[in-house]
Amino acid sequence: MLLMIDNYDSFTYNLVQYFLELGQEVVVRRNDAITLEEIAALQPDYLVLSPGPCTPNEAGISLAAITAFAGKIPILGVCLGHQSIAQAFGGRVVRAARLMHGKTSTITHDGKTIYRNLPNPFTATRYHSLIVAEETLPGCLEVTARSETGELMGLRHRHLAVEGVQFHPESILTAVGKELLQNFLEVYAKQAFMEAGTLPLQGLSGTNEYKAS
Numbered sequence: 469m470l471l472m473i474d475n476y477d478s479f480t481y482n483l484v485q486y487f488l489e490l491g492q493e494v495v496v497r498r499n500d501a502i503t504l505e506e507i508a509a510l511q512p513d514y515l516v517l518s519p520g521p522c523t524p525n526e527a528g529i530s531l532a533a534i535t536a537f538a539g540k541i542p543i544l545g546v547c548l549g550h551q552s553i554a555q556a557f558g559g560r561v562v563r564a565a566r567l568m569h570g571k572t573s574t575i576t577h578d579g580k581t582i583y584r585n586l587p588n589p590f591t592a593t594r595y596h597s598l599i600v601a602e603e604t605l606p607g608c609l610e611v612t613a614r615s616e617t618g619e620l621m622g623l624r625h626r627h628l629a630v631e632g633v634q635f636h637p638e639s640i641l642t643a644v645g646k647e648l649l650q651n652f653l654e655v656y657a658k659q660a661f662m663e664a665g666t667l668p669l670q671g672l673s674g675t676n677e678y679k680a681s
Contacts, residue, residue: 471512472496475520475527475548479595482638483518483546486646490653499528504536514653515541517549519636523598524552524561531556534630542629542656544582544649547596550632554600554623557609564599564619572641575621577613582631582651583622586644592621593639600634629656 470492474480476499484494495510499520507515507529515537517530524531527548534543534556545553551561575592577583594615602611602620613622613633621634631652637645 469493469495469510469512470514470516471507471510473502473515473517473528473530473533473549474498475518475522475530477519477521477548479546479636479638480518483516483649486638486649487516487653490646490650492653499530502529504529504532507533507537512541514656515543517543517545517552519547519549519595522548524548524555527552538625538630539628542652543631544652545630545632546638547634547636550623550634551598551600553625553630553632554605554609557625558604558606559609560601560604561598562601564597573615573617573619573621573635575613575615575635577622580612581624581655582633582648583612584651584655586647586651589616590643591641592635592637592643592645593641594635595639596634631656 470487472480472484472494474496484496487494515533520527530552534553537543555561572591572593574589576589579588600620608626609623610626611620612624615621623632636642637648639645
């Protein structure tokens with residue numbers, strides 16, 4: 469089961485629809501309508517943090533959920549969810565140099581984990597006025613994707629099953645968004661994680677497995 473934290477965004481159910489099409493049972497909860505204890509009780513296989521109109525500070529349970537469940541449940545953050553991941557681990561979210569609302573960018577990436585077997589570059593849609601300040605990223609997070617102007621468009625935890633994308637994979641104008649989400653499900657399959665005690669992060673550190681903690 470996949471738990472979607474809805475940060476009050478119109479794109480949330482586009483993400484839900486894609487995950488349903490990819491065979492997931494999806495439970496959706498608003499960011500102010502669920503507790504950490506309730507998340508734990510649901511025992512989700514995946515935790516996805518949706519886009520939203522505010523900052524991580526106004527994203528309800530999002531920051532606390534990242535802190536509580538990173539390393540226990542594979543986490544994907546989209547837009548505001550991505551920014552929340554950066555902030556939860558010590559990075560800063562700042563006003564972007566350019567407003568990007570419904571505009572597309574060319575995304576280059578490292579070809580690993582959620583980007584495996586995807587074209588490089590590919591076109592993706594952006595809706596944001598805030599951005600993660602790269603110079604504030606802690607050492608545990610690495611940059612995985614950039615726009616054509618060098619802006620940070622993706623990040624990954626070096627040791628835990630945590631990924632963030634600033635762009636919107638659920639947008640119809642994102643060329644391979646559904647494939648990216650499928651990669652997330654396959655690469656971070658919780659069953660394999662729980663059984664083996666490792667995460668199958670293909671392409672990281674020259675190995676096919678990376679220790680979860």
